[in-house]
Amino acid sequence: MEIKGIVKDLPRIEVLELQPPKxxxxxxxxxxxxxxxxxGRLLSEVISQVNEAQQHSAELxxxxxxxxxxxxxxxxxxxxxxxxxxxxxxxxxNKVLEAYQELMxxxx
Numbered sequence: 001m002e003i004k005g006i007v008k009d010l011p012r013i014e015v016l017e018l019q020p021p022k023x024x025x026x027x028x029x030x031x032x033x034x035x036x037x038x039x040g041r042l043l044s045e046v047i048s049q050v051n052e053a054q055q056h057s058a059e060l061x062x063x064x065x066x067x068x069x070x071x072x073x074x075x076x077x078x079x080x081x082x083x084x085x086x087x088x089x090x091x092x093x094n095k096v097l098e099a100y101q102e103l104m105x106x107x108x
Contacts (some may be wrong), residue, residue, distance in 0.1 A: 043092075050085040057082040 057078040064070045 047089060050082070050089050053078070053082040053085050 057075075060070055060075045060078050064072075064075050
């Protein structure tokens with residue numbers, strides 16, 4: 001049995017290199033921006049990156065469902081990364097809402 005012939009006939013499986021999302025990579029802010037950090041802008045960037053992760057995961061799942069060659073490990077990792085990113089954003093949202101409600105309860 002010749003291995004070269006078997007390997008040549010196998011479908012090509014796309015293996016994607018998984019990089020951590022941009023918002024998990026250490027940022028290098030300039031010293032001029034530090035006193036005026038914009039939480040709203042940061043939050044909108046994180047939400048858009050979570051959205052990109054979910055869209056990427058959905059696209060890989062659709063390709064897998066169509067029978068296109070997609071590495072199963074890459075698919076599962078992309079789906080899990082999108083799920084964890086969404087859960088993180090959801091928890092941040094919950095903490096911000098709790099802080100807002102606590103501020104509203106303060107008596108001035």
